[in-house]
Amino acid sequence: MSEDEELPDLGGGSTRSSNSTAVSGGGGDHNYVSPSPDQVLENVLENVLCFLTSRRDRNAASLVCKSWYRAEALTRSELFIGNCYSVSPRRVTNRFRLVKAIAIKGKPRFSDFSLLPPDWGAHFGPWLSAMSRSYRALEKLYLKRMSVTDDDLSFAAQSFPILKELVMVCCEGFGTGGLAIVASGCREIRVLELMDSDVGDDEADWISCFPDNVTCLESFVFDCVEAPINFEALERLVARSPSLKKLRLNCYISIGQLYRLMIRAPQLTHLGTGSFSPLEIVAQGEQELNYFSAFAACKSLICLSGFREIIPDYLSAIYPVCGNLTSLNLSYANINAEQLKPVICLCHKLQTFWVLDSVSDEGLQAVSAACKDLRELRVFPVQALEDAEGPVSEVGLLAISEGCRKLQSILYFCQRMTNAAVVAMSKNCLDLVVFRLCIMGRHRPDHITGEPMDEGFGAIVKNCKKLTRLAVSGLLTDRAFSYIGQYGKLLRTLSVAFAGNTDLGLKYLLEGCPKLQKLEIRDSPFGDSALFAGLHHYYNMRFLWMSSCKVTRQGCEEIARQLPGLVVEVITRDREENETSEYVDTLYMYRSLDGPRADAPRLMVRPSLMICGKHCTSTECRFSIARSLDFTLSVWVPCISR
Amino acid sequence: MAHENELNLKATELRLGLPGTDESEDMVSTAKNNKRASPESLEDSGSEANSAAKSGDHETSSASKTQIVGWPPVRSYRKNNLQSKKAESETGMYVKVSMDGAPYLRKVDLKVYNGYPELLVALENMFKLSIGEYSEREGYEGSEYAPAYEDKDGDLMLVGDVPWDMFMSSCKRLRIMRGSEAKGLGCAV
Numbered sequence: 001m002s003e004d005e006e007l008p009d010l011g012g013g014s015t016r017s018s019n020s021t022a023v024s025g026g027g028g029d030h031n032y033v034s035p036s037p038d039q040v041l042e043n044v045l046e047n048v049l050c051f052l053t054s055r056r057d058r059n060a061a062s063l064v065c066k067s068w069y070r071a072e073a074l075t076r077s078e079l080f081i082g083n084c085y086s087v088s089p090r091r092v093t094n095r096f097r098l099v100k101a102i103a104i105k106g107k108p109r110f111s112d113f114s115l116l117p118p119d120w121g122a123h124f125g126p127w128l129s130a131m132s133r134s135y136r137a138l139e140k141l142y143l144k145r146m147s148v149t150d151d152d153l154s155f156a157a158q159s160f161p162i163l164k165e166l167v168m169v170c171c172e173g174f175g176t177g178g179l180a181i182v183a184s185g186c187r188e189i190r191v192l193e194l195m196d197s198d199v200g201d202d203e204a205d206w207i208s209c210f211p212d213n214v215t216c217l218e219s220f221v222f223d224c225v226e227a228p229i230n231f232e233a234l235e236r237l238v239a240r241s242p243s244l245k246k247l248r249l250n251c252y253i254s255i256g257q258l259y260r261l262m263i264r265a266p267q268l269t270h271l272g273t274g275s276f277s278p279l280e281i282v283a284q285g286e287q288e289l290n291y292f293s294a295f296a297a298c299k300s301l302i303c304l305s306g307f308r309e310i311i312p313d314y315l316s317a318i319y320p321v322c323g324n325l326t327s328l329n330l331s332y333a334n335i336n337a338e339q340l341k342p343v344i345c346l347c348h349k350l351q352t353f354w355v356l357d358s359v360s361d362e363g364l365q366a367v368s369a370a371c372k373d374l375r376e377l378r379v380f381p382v383q384a385l386e387d388a389e390g391p392v393s394e395v396g397l398l399a400i401s402e403g404c405r406k407l408q409s410i411l412y413f414c415q416r417m418t419n420a421a422v423v424a425m426s427k428n429c430l431d432l433v434v435f436r437l438c439i440m441g442r443h444r445p446d447h448i449t450g451e452p453m454d455e456g457f458g459a460i461v462k463n464c465k466k467l468t469r470l471a472v473s474g475l476l477t478d479r480a481f482s483y484i485g486q487y488g489k490l491l492r493t494l495s496v497a498f499a500g501n502t503d504l505g506l507k508y509l510l511e512g513c514p515k516l517q518k519l520e521i522r523d524s525p526f527g528d529s530a531l532f533a534g535l536h537h538y539y540n541m542r543f544l545w546m547s548s549c550k551v552t553r554q555g556c557e558e559i560a561r562q563l564p565g566l567v568v569e570v571i572t573r574d575r576e577e578n579e580t581s582e583y584v585d586t587l588y589m590y591r592s593l594d595g596p597r598a599d600a601p602r603l604m605v606r607p608s609l610m611i612c613g614k615h616c617t618s619t620e621c622r623f624s625i626a627r628s629l630d631f632t633l634s635v636w637v638p639c640i641s642r
Numbered sequence: 643m644a645h646e647n648e649l650n651l652k653a654t655e656l657r658l659g660l661p662g663t664d665e666s667e668d669m670v671s672t673a674k675n676n677k678r679a680s681p682e683s684l685e686d687s688g689s690e691a692n693s694a695a696k697s698g699d700h701e702t703s704s705a706s707k708t709q710i711v712g713w714p715p716v717r718s719y720r721k722n723n724l725q726s727k728k729a730e731s732e733t734g735m736y737v738k739v740s741m742d743g744a745p746y747l748r749k750v751d752l753k754v755y756n757g758y759p760e761l762l763v764a765l766e767n768m769f770k771l772s773i774g775e776y777s778e779r780e781g782y783e784g785s786e787y788a789p790a791y792e793d794k795d796g797d798l799m800l801v802g803d804v805p806w807d808m809f810m811s812s813c814k815r816l817r818i819m820r821g822s823e824a825k826g827l828g829c830a831v
Contacts, residue, residue, distance in 0.1 A: 113712030118767045150745065170717075175746040196719050201738075202746035224719065226749060251723075308723065332723055356724075382724060384716040413714060440714040497713065522712075 038067065045071040055080050074098060081105065082542050084122055084146065085567065088594040089130030101140035101165075102131070108545050108588060110520055111145060112170060115547055115586065117571065121599050124148045132159035140165040140191075147171070150178035150202075157185030165191035175200030176227050183209035190243070193221035201227035208233040212240075219246035223272045223306060228252045239264050245300075248272025251308035254279040255291065262294040271298070273306030276314055276333075291317035305329035305354075312339045322346035329354040331380045337363035345370045354378040357392040357413060364396035368403025376409040376434075386441045390415025394422075394447075401425035409434035416447040417474060422456030426463040435460050436471035442498040442523075445475040452476055458483030461491070468515075471495035481505035485512025496521040506530035510537055520545040527583075528555030538563055539591050547586040556587055567592045722751060735810060741769050741787075741818040752813065757806045765789060769818060776802040781824060788824035791816045800824070 035043070049072055052058050062072040078101040081087065106122025124146045131138060138160040148171050156163070163186045176199060182192065183206050207230045210217075215237070222229075229252060238244060238261050245268060249258065253274030262268070291314060295301070301321045310333045325347050330340075331354040340355070340363045347353075350371040355363070357379050367374070377400060379392055392414050398421040400407065407429040417439050425432075437457075445452055453474035461467060461484050468490050472480065476499035484491070485508030492515050500506070506526035509516065510533045519541065527550035538544065538559075553570065560568040571586040735752040748768055755761045762773050774785030781800050782788035789801040792815040801809070801816070 110712065110715075112717045113715050114718065115712045119770050177746060196717060198719070200746040200748055331720075334724070380720065381714065381716065384714045384721050384724075386710075386714070413716070438714055442710075442713070495715075497715070523710075 041067060042071050046075050049075045053078070077101065078140075079103070083590050084127065085597050086542075086590055086592050089127045091593060093130045093134035097134070099131075099135045100137060101142075102135070102138065103142035103144070104146060105144045106147065107145040107170075108520065108543055109145075109518075110522065110545055110547065115522070119147075121597060122146050123599060124152050126599075128152055128155055128159070132156075136160065138163060140167075142167045142169075143171055144169040145171065147173040148178075149173050150175060150181070153178035154181045154185070157181050160186075162188050164188050167191065167193040167195070168197050169193075169195045170197060172198035175202040176204040176206045176225065177202035179222075179225075180204045180206035180209040183207070184211070187211060188216065190216050191219040192217070193219055193246075193248075194224055195221060197224050199225045199227070203227070205230045205233065207237060210237050215241045216243055217241040218243045219270075220244065221246060221248040221272065223248040223250050223274075223308075225250050231257050235260055235264065241265075242267075244268065246270035246303075248305060249274035251275045255314060256289060259289045259291055259294050262298060266297045267300060268298055269300045270303040270327075271301055271306070273304065273308075275309040276307045277309045277311040292320060296320035299324075301325070303327040307333040310335065315339060315343055318343065319346060323348065325350055327352040331356055331378065334358045334382055336360065337366065341366045347371060348373070350374060352376040354380070356380055356382050357390070358382045360391040361393055361396040361399070364392060365399040365403075368399040371404060372406075374400075374404040374407055377404070377407065378411040379413055380411075381413040381440065384413075384440070388415065388440075390440070394418040394420070397421045398424055401428040405429060406431055408432060411436040411438075411471075413438045413440060415440055416444070417453065417456070418446045418448050419451060419453060419456035419459075420446075420448075422453070423459040426456075426459040430464060431466060432460070432464040433466050434469040435464065435467060436469070436495070437473055438471065439474040443475045444473075452480070454480040454483065458487075461487040465490075467491060469493040472499055473497060474499075477501050478505040478508070481508040482512075485509050488513050490515055492516065493518040494520070496524055498523045500524045500526060503527055503530035503533075507533040510534035517542045519543075521547070521549060523548040525550055528552055528558070531555050531559060531587075535559070535562055538566055538589065541591070543588065543590040545586070545588050548583075549587075550583050551587050552582055553584055556584060556589075559589065565591050565593075567596050569596075722754060737791075737813055737815055739765065739768070739816040739818065741771075742820050742823070744769065750816070752810050758802055758809075761801075762789065765816075765818060771818070773818075774821075778803070782821060785821045787818050788821050789816060790819050790824065 045068060049058070049061065052061060055076075055078070058072055058076055062069045073095050074097060076096050077098055079092065079096060079099050081092070081102070081104045084104050084106045104124070104127055106124075107116060107120065110116065111120065122145060124143060132155060136159065139162060141156070141160070141163065142165075146168075148168065153174055156166075166182065166186065166189065171194075179194075179199070182189070186192075217237075220237075220241075227250075229250070231253070234253075235257075238247070244265055247261070247265065247268055248270070249261070249272050251274060253261075255274070255276050255278050258274050258276070262271070295318055298321060302324055304318060304321065304325060304327070307315075307330055312333075312335050315333075315335070319342075322343060323346055326349055328347060328350055329352075334356055335358060337359050340359045344350075344363075344366050348370060351373055353367060353371060353374060353376070355367075355378070364379070367377070379396070381388070382391075383389075392412075393416045394414075397412060397414070397417065400410075401421070401424050405428055407425075408431050410425075410429075410432070411434075414437075417437065422437065425435075439453070446456075453472075454477055457470075457472050457476070457480050461470065467488065470484070470488065470491060470493070472484075472495070478501045481500060481504070484494070488494075488509075489512075491513045494509065494513070494516060496519075503526055505524070506521070507530050509519070510530070514537075516537065517540070520543075522545075524546075526546065531546075531551055532555075534544070556568050556570050560566060566589050568587070568589045570584045571588070572581075573585050736749045737752060739748045739750055750761070750764060750768070752761070755764065758776070766773055769787075771787050772785065773787050773789055774782050776782060781802075790798050791801055791809070791813045793799050793812045794814060798817070804812070
């Protein structure tokens with residue numbers, strides 16, 4: 001590539017003395033022209049910058065002066081785009097020329113919970129177009145919450161011949177047909193990971209599309225692909241992939257098939273076990289495969305997941321590896337405390353544990369007793385309902401806090417909780433970085449004292465000095481937010497739902513938390529005046545999301561007027577004739593260097609509705625309104641004079 | 643509570659019923675991913691937050707719970723995977739859904755839905771289209787698309803004609819047809 005030829009040799013040049021001798025006048029070449037000081041600076045800089053890997057360090061370096069900016073731009077090889085609409089693909093490819101790895105995140109997190117209209121955006125296509133021209137040597141592609149089509153995958157396979165890693169998390173829009181193209185087209189692929197993505201079943205035999213020769217596959221994760229696969233082809237694939245370390249199977253793989261794969265790949269370190277149940281019920285007395293020995297042969301196994309349709313009797317097969325496990329994901333296994341105990345008591349090295357609340361408080365007590373090294377715990381609900389019976393409660397939380405003192409990250413779904421337990425955790429687990437508590441009943445208070453949960457969350461922000469991510473729930477007054485504003489100085493991500501009394505709540509946050517990057521709020525009584533309290537800070541945030549709050553259209557317009565660099569997206573649901581609301585349904589705003597996006601949702605049209613574009617008569621605002629089946633999407637940005 | 647007593651009586655009752663109308667006590671209605679926010683949810687946010695001891699009884703007194711979109715915040719992928727796990731021998735009721743002109747099929751678990759409206763909304767969202775109002779006389783007259791299904795006998799039927807439970811037990815495959823082709827499937831008397 002012609003751009004690369006302009007760059008000094010960074011890789012092989014261990015002797016940089018050639019530059020320094022030139023400057024000091026040494027060397028015997030009479031035709032030599034000594035480089036200008038600027039050139040020297042750039043050469044030195046580029047050689048130094050290659051050691052800077054953290055993007056925050058690089059961002060800082062790029063701000064020093066134009067020369068540093070240029071040098072940094074030419075040498076950054078890993079890109080992170082936290083919001084795909086914050087900058088246009090063109091601008092990115094113009095600035096950074098030598099990119100080998102890119103991560104792009106699209107939709108806001110609340111889209112996972114169906115709070116965004118379908119086809120809202122985050123299309124990979126435009127990024128792919130730009131990258132296919134500029135980054136042909138791309139090696140790693142990471143996409144999260146992006147909309148990716150089969151055509152995109154096909155084009156990517158053609159455009160990036162040396163692509164080594166493709167990871168898609170929470171993506172949608174493609175199917176097994178697209179995967180088939182990736183398998184056959186990306187010959188150098190080492191890492192292919194699909195996680196929590198919605199993959200369509202085109203009935204394509206994509207596993208057979210991998211090349212016939214020995215592959216360099218190191219990680220192959222497809223547990224979210226809800227389609228049957230060609231098992232014989234998979235078995236052959238595993239057999240000819242000697243570097244394979246991570247394999248996560250989908251629920252169409254039976255335990256018998258798992259066995260066959262495991263004996264071919266005893267070198268695995270990470271295993272997703274698929275369904276973990278047999279295809280047919282094994283008859284009494286019939287010879288069962290020795291699953292225990294298959295696990296025993298996998299001496300390097302440190303991470304287990306899967307168990308999608310587990311028959312609990314088979315769980316004992318994993319005993320041989322428990323002692324080595326650092327990560328265990330049982331969050332699809334509906335097992336009780338008695339079934340968990342024999343496993344968990346062996347897992348003394350466990351650092352990450354995901355589980356269902358079916359294990360109840362008693363199961364969590366067993367975890368607390370056995371897993372002294374636990375860093376991350378996630379407890380998911382079997383029944384994601386507001387008023388179901390909750391098998392876990394403050395008892396489990398308290399036990400964990402007492403036994404797992406090194407805890408750094410917790411996600412805990414429950415039906416009832418007390419301030420006392422949360423306060424205890426704040427004092428016992430001082431290393432907490434992530435605290436996400438979801439009391440599933442809305443506005444539920446401390447179930448013993450009847451008090452709001454203010455004091456509990458207050459203690460967390462006060463005592464856990466390393467906290468950067470917080471999700472609150474239960475009955476919360478403005479006081480809780482005053483605590484967060486007062487103590488949450490390192491907070492970067494905050495999730496609020498059904499909480500607070502007045503605008504003061506949001507004001508406390510916006511005025512008190514200087515590091516806040518991602519703020520997502522739903523169904524809370526915060527309005528325009530609270531919104532205005534954050535004007536000084538919105539440019540520093542990745543996004544603000546507010547849905548079902550008390551923000552008005554005028555408030556949104558005013559924000560857009562005052563902050564020309566923000567894109568303010570407003571979504572209003574269609575209502576019946578007599579139903580009016582002064583409040584917008586969803587506000588999603590973020591800073592963008594390139595103005596509003598051109599790809600607002602394709603609209604679903606009913607004969608009775610029209611698509612209309614309108615220009616505001618005001619000279620300050622330009623907006624377009626589009627009506628659709630369910631949603632009106634309006635995008636505000638002030639006219640940028642060109 | 644009254645609901646449970648009613649079920650017990652029904653268990654011992656002799657009756658002739660349409661196929662598929664046996665109620666399962668385990669049938670829990672979950673916060674479905676595709677449900678729209680009910681009007682109540684928008685008003686709820688400000689009104690009662692000031693009161694002290696609020697013990698989650700504000701909306702559960704009525705038998706029909708108002709489900710809030712996206713709450714609790716569990717990803718639909720995870721919810722769907724657990725919902726289809728039933729202890730009994732039958733697995734989740736996944737049927738393929740094809741749409742005329744679409745390159746790939748999808749799958750839906752019929753058990754996740756409470757009735758036709760939910761199913762139709764889910765299909766609308768999944769394929770990004772609109773299905774009109776159902777009428778017994780006109781079918782989905784006037785809509786761009788109409789949902790049809792293949793039943794046990796292999797016949798192509800219009801979705802909505804039979805009671806939901808009967809539909810669930812007889813539907814083998816769904817097909818979203820263009821409205822123009824679906825004429826003639828409505829039972830115009």
